[in-house]
Amino acid sequence: MTALALPTRRDEDFRYADLEALAPLWPVLVETIEVAAGGSGALTIVASADAPVRSLSITLGAGAAFDLRILNAGLAYGRIALSVRLDDGADFTLGAAQLGSASETLEIVTTVTHGAPNATSRQTVRSVLAGHATGTYLGKVAVARGADGTDAAQSVRAMLLDRTATANAKPELEIFADDVKCAHGCAVGELDAQALFYMASRGVPPAQAKRLMLQAFIAEAFVGAADEDALTAAALERLETLV
Numbered sequence: 001m002t003a004l005a006l007p008t009r010r011d012e013d014f015r016y017a018d019l020e021a022l023a024p025l026w027p028v029l030v031e032t033i034e035v036a037a038g039g040s041g042a043l044t045i046v047a048s049a050d051a052p053v054r055s056l057s058i059t060l061g062a063g064a065a066f067d068l069r070i071l072n073a074g075l076a077y078g079r080i081a082l083s084v085r086l087d088d089g090a091d092f093t094l095g096a097a098q099l100g101s102a103s104e105t106l107e108i109v110t111t112v113t114h115g116a117p118n119a120t121s122r123q124t125v126r127s128v129l130a131g132h133a134t135g136t137y138l139g140k141v142a143v144a145r146g147a148d149g150t151d152a153a154q155s156v157r158a159m160l161l162d163r164t165a166t167a168n169a170k171p172e173l174e175i176f177a178d179d180v181k182c183a184h185g186c187a188v189g190e191l192d193a194q195a196l197f198y199m200a201s202r203g204v205p206p207a208q209a210k211r212l213m214l215q216a217f218i219a220e221a222f223v224g225a226a227d228e229d230a231l232t233a234a235a236l237e238r239l240e241t242l243v
């Protein structure tokens with residue numbers, strides 16, 4: 001067998017990757033998840049040094065549902081790639097938060113394919129980046145011919161705590177059906193200075209004000225998760241090192 005070649009920056013999915021860090025981990029084993037028609041499933045991924053790079057292939061049968069939550073933080077290099085395919089009436093939810101500092105590189109790359117009618121997908125990604133960290137989200141929603149009734153949305157937002165941090169975002173729609181509802185939104189910014197001033201005027205210390213605002217920002221990715229409280233607590237612990 002021929003070894004799978006390490007990607008280059010010419011590969012769109014690896015344009016912003018830390019190829020040096022990826023090299024000793026390559027090739028990455030693809031983890032397969034299949035949910036049968038009418039079934040449901042859920043998975044929470046918290047970035048770990050034991051598996052800093054992961055690749056998942058998720059297939060949902062007709063009427064199936066899957067809820068995936070990700071906390072990508074605390075690694076020099078962390079990458080999670082998803083390939084999701086939805087059958088008739090399937091439903092997919094992704095909620096992810098990336099928290100980076102120093103010179104960390106964090107990536108979430110997704111391809112969600114609506115291969116049949118009436119499927120829904122929701123992707124919410126929030127990144128908080130400090131120091132010289134880089135946070136990337138590359139997300140493609142592909143709607144196949146005949147997949148009428150598709151309802152897909154991507155919400156991507158990044159907060160830069162330092163001007164030296166970098167956020168890369170590319171939400172993408174590829175639509176070959178007519179009767180669909182697809183939307184994406186993307187924003188990169190800083191903490192609202194007026195809101196911070198207002199909280200300071202009410203006696204809230206600056207560091208605490210920042211943490212409260214960032215907590216609310218990140219919480220959007222975990223709303224409705226079965227382990228929402230645990231994920232939020234883990235994210236807050238990481239935020240303590242950023243602010």
